[in-house]
Amino acid sequence: MNIRFYNARILTETMDITEGELWVRGNTICYIGDGEDVSSVCKEPGDVILWDREIDVKRNLLMPGFKNAHTHSAMTFLRSMADDLPLQEWLNEQVFPNEAKLKGEEAYIFAKIAIMEYLTSGITSAFDMYIYPKEVIQACVDCGFRIVQVSGLNNFTSSLEELEEQYVTYNDYHELCSYKLGFHAEYTTDKKLLEGLAGLSEKYHAPVYTHNSETKREVEECRQRYGKSPTQLFEEMGLYRYGGGGYHCIWFDDEDIDIFAKRNLSVVTNPASNLKLASGIAPLKKMQEAGINLAIGTDGPASNNCLDMFREMFLVTGLAKLREHDAAVMDANDVLYMATTGGAKAMGLSDCDCLAVGKKADLFLMDLMQPNMQPEHNLTKNLVYSGSKQNVKLTMVNGKILYEDGQFFISEEPQEIYKKANEIVSRMK
Amino acid sequence: MNIRFYNARILTETMDITEGELWVRGNTICYIGDGEDVSSVCKEPGDVILWDREIDVKRNLLMPGFKNAHTHSAMTFLRSMADDLPLQEWLNEQVFPNEAKLKGEEAYIFAKIAIMEYLTSGITSAFDMYIYPKEVIQACVDCGFRIVQVSGLNNFTSSLEELEEQYVTYNDYHELCSYKLGFHAEYTTDKKLLEGLAGLSEKYHAPVYTHNSETKREVEECRQRYGKSPTQLFEEMGLYRYGGGGYHCIWFDDEDIDIFAKRNLSVVTNPASNLKLASGIAPLKKMQEAGINLAIGTDGPASNNCLDMFREMFLVTGLAKLREHDAAVMDANDVLYMATTGGAKAMGLSDCDCLAVGKKADLFLMDLMQPNMQPEHNLTKNLVYSGSKQNVKLTMVNGKILYEDGQFFISEEPQEIYKKANEIVSRMK
Structure with a gap:
């Protein structure tokens, strides 16, 4: 056209x-x-x-287009099913048991709901991590939506072999799709798997992404286990040799910030999710001053629940102002850059980062x-x-x-998608 | 109809x-x-x-309909003119000098922009304080929008005589309009004026509203002046004898909360504005536990800048969760109540607080x-x-x-309103 x-x-x-x-x-x-x-x-x-x-x-x-630099699209299936709960109860009694009931072909339907919502918010690509990468990618490709899938390697639902196979497959699958190396988080991925992932990063010269320092407890427990922060651990293990980034990055100390700056890593902030789960406010001003590339993600619809970049943009600047007690920090232009070019940079999308010939x-x-x-x-x-x-x-x-x-104008009628989705959640109850 | x-x-x-x-x-x-x-x-x-x-x-x-329980509608004229500035610079170098240039007939135009925005967000009435009450009321009545105007008594722009005259006039003007007693804030209104206002409250058995404890500095300076918090001062002066409420109410201590509970006062929270001006987070959980009626306001478009109750609702619950380090506080139903019935209660709108025969x-x-x-x-x-x-x-x-x-479907074409508004701001520059 x-x-x-x-x-x-x-x-x-x-x-x-x-x-x-x-x-x-x-x-x-x-x-x-x-x-x-x-x-x-x-x-x-x-x-x-x-x-x-x-x-x-x-x-x-x-x-x-806005770049949604961290999300779990298919988790629309949990939207409004598990709110106003303490974090651990939310995760252990709602998210995990319900995810165990979800099938791949159902994730395909729910990913489409997320894609539609992205489109209503001017979002043209998403950096997605989920247990059903194949189905989420297919939903995006079928809708004509651009996706960067990142592997969510962890102790329970995936292996290094699967991951490598997906990495090779989905980096050569469709022009709308690419695939990055990643793992779920330090607290869900043992050291042996991380070593394996560092090996894959070395083999493919590939950047690595993960949830990082989202909660205070996560960092404290990592320090108990390894005597260092997650970021320091990953750096020592060679996971950041080819770049990459972190999602959330709230409980960072100065050394973590230095590592991110030195390795040219991206911080993807998820302010609405961080409020709703009472996780905290990321030190974006310090990160910005250190020259770190900043990007914005909605996080998944179970923890946000809205997939709306406008809400996130306001929160990025509003929460930075609150945190620093200074109404002058985090200028609107900087936030707009984060939501567009900064996101593209984090996702490796240099060919659609701005409007230019x-x-x-x-x-x-x-x-x-x-x-x-x-x-x-x-x-x-x-x-x-x-x-x-x-x-x-x-x-x-x-x-x-x-x-x-x-x-x-996607592959399927919205009413059909909603109907299927509501049938699935009725069965789950 | x-x-x-x-x-x-x-x-x-x-x-x-x-x-x-x-x-x-x-x-x-x-x-x-x-x-x-x-x-x-x-x-x-x-x-x-x-x-x-x-x-x-x-x-x-x-x-x-949502009740916008605190706003300054006509301040759309300042939207995006003065952002990302330190609070004092924002107020003294942008808001006050530009407000001095604004004429009443211009405030009428800008109030209409706010009314339109309210309508797009499901807001059906506003609790408005401004230097041009007459013109703002007229804009609302002309558009068919419901307004509760509150006087912004202060040392600079209004007198007790004007206030009383407006109180009598606008409580008997139009079915869409009512008028409440109020003053701008402790730091802009001297004790003599406050005593006069307490007299009017007594005369008309009328509740009193004001900006209260929005910033830490405001409370500290009041303590220096009077040896007590703004709320304690207003209570001692008899301003709360017939009820009323406060806008913002961030820097409240337990005694302030007790006074609000005892006097059946409403707290109107303004979370987006409180982020953008780095003011802080109101202790809503404690207020809720004390049985205080809670309502939500957008505040004016110079400090928010959006007049959107959906954004405010998410912030009310998200910021309460963040403040209390607990993802379970401030349930969605409570927030919805605040945005509708709680707001109506704060504004004295008992005849449109819910959907009922x-x-x-x-x-x-x-x-x-x-x-x-x-x-x-x-x-x-x-x-x-x-x-x-x-x-x-x-x-x-x-x-x-x-x-x-x-x-x-208001009294004037949107394009005409935008055109007039942009002509006015061009002249102001």
Whole structure:
């Protein structure tokens, strides 16, 4: 499909706003400009692009798609089933027993609900960890959604052999899919498995990701076991030799921050989940000052429960301000960078990290003609502080429109997906 | 207008869900039931109601309108003009100088932007304090929106005489409008004015409201001035003899909480604003345990910047969990009560506090057929943890539909309002 967006405002790499046109040819942005000098695209006199659609953006805003840099998409099956419970009860009496009942083909359905929700929030790709990677990847590919799957290696549900097989398979499976090495967490993965994973990282020169220092107890128990923090342990074991990153990263000390900075690791913060499970507030200001790449994730719908980047963006800046007792920290532009380019960097998606010629067309259209976006003092601050899913008019992944004016253009009818999902949860009860 | 909602799910006073019909006659709910036994409404055989509209709710959810229990609506003029600044700089270099430039007729325009945003978020009434009460009230009345205005008595912009005149005028002005006694804050209102206000409270047997203990510094300075906290000062001065309440109420000690409990005062919490200005987290759990009525406000758009009750609801429970280090505190049902009935109680709106026969028809329709509301394990938890403005399909105030499917039915075209607003802010720069 060739799609011409005209009469647009466009958020650039530098978080500035430019006005003009953005052209999509196939899955790629082929032109951004005033629509007058198009010699970079139409090289010969008489060259024309045949447009499948020409969209008048009416001076609304085209933005790079948000990158949801940490989630467990299929856990929509647990949404609102296990809230307002102490953390251990939540995990041991709700999450684990119910996950044990979930089948792969059911995870496929629930992943689709998450994908739809991502699209309503301008999210065009997700960094997903789950016990059914195959089914989650398939749901994404079937919907046309971009996924970076990360292995959740642990003592109970997976092995190094499976992991390596998946790594090889899904890095050569579909243009919408890639696969990273990862493990669930220090407290669920024994040292032998971690050593094996370090070996795979070495073999493939691959970065490694994991849940890291989400709770105070997790760090204390690791220190009891190994005499050091999770980050220090992973560093010593060689897991960070080729980069990677951590999810949550709340209970970090200065040494942990130094390691992340030195190894060029990404911190993926998950503020809504960290509130709902009473985990704490990540020291993002310190991390930012250390030059660490920051990204934002919703975490899974069992612990958030909303898959909404607008809510997360407000929380990133609001909680940093609260933590530092300073209303000036974590500027809106920095947060917007985290939600887009920072996320892409964490996920290895350098080809769709911003709106520029040659990049994949992963973008969304923000309706500014709504009361929450008015007046127009400052568009990026409006986006971060008062933006909402309600403003998302159109979401495109890899050049295809998957969501527009409240309608989904994925492989299946929403009502069918909801029906199947509710049948499954009825059976589970 | 007579409007019949059928095929509905309806949120009841007890936060349960019932299924059936809800009928609106004029501005009042006249029937809730299965639509079969209608003898309570159509008393004679052959009695029929002529419907202006019959709306198939398609098993979506009718809810009592949210009550925004603390705001400064017209401050949309400052949205995104003054963010990411230290508190004092924000107040002294941005808010006050820009407010000095604002005219009453301009406040009227900006109040309309806020009203529109309220409607998109299912908010049907606002408890508003501002320097231009007359214009804000008029904007609400012209739009058909319900307002409780509270006087913002202070040393600089108003007098007791004006206040009393407004109190008398606006409690007998329009069915959509009422007026409460209030002052801006301890640090902006000298003791003589407060004594005068206590006199008016006594004269009219009227409750009194104010910003209270929003920042640590405010409480410390009050203790330096008077040797006691703001709450203790106001209690001793007789300001709470007829009830009332406080906005923010973050830096409360046990004695403050006791006073609020004893006097049946309401605490209106403003969590997004308290994050963005780095003010702190209110001790809501303790207040709840003391039996204090709790309500939720967005605060004004200069300090939030979003006027969205869904964001506030998530923050109320999330921040309480964080503060208490306990994921079990502040259950979703309690939060929903705060956002509806608790707010109405704080604002003196006992005739539109819930959906019941005889109550004013202030309600909204929540679209559940969206991915963020699926599956349907638990509707109230879905509402509080993953609900969004995107789900608000229709908002009705006093029996009139003011917002439906993204369209506004207020006195003026949105584009006209935005145009005027942007012209004003351009002049201000």
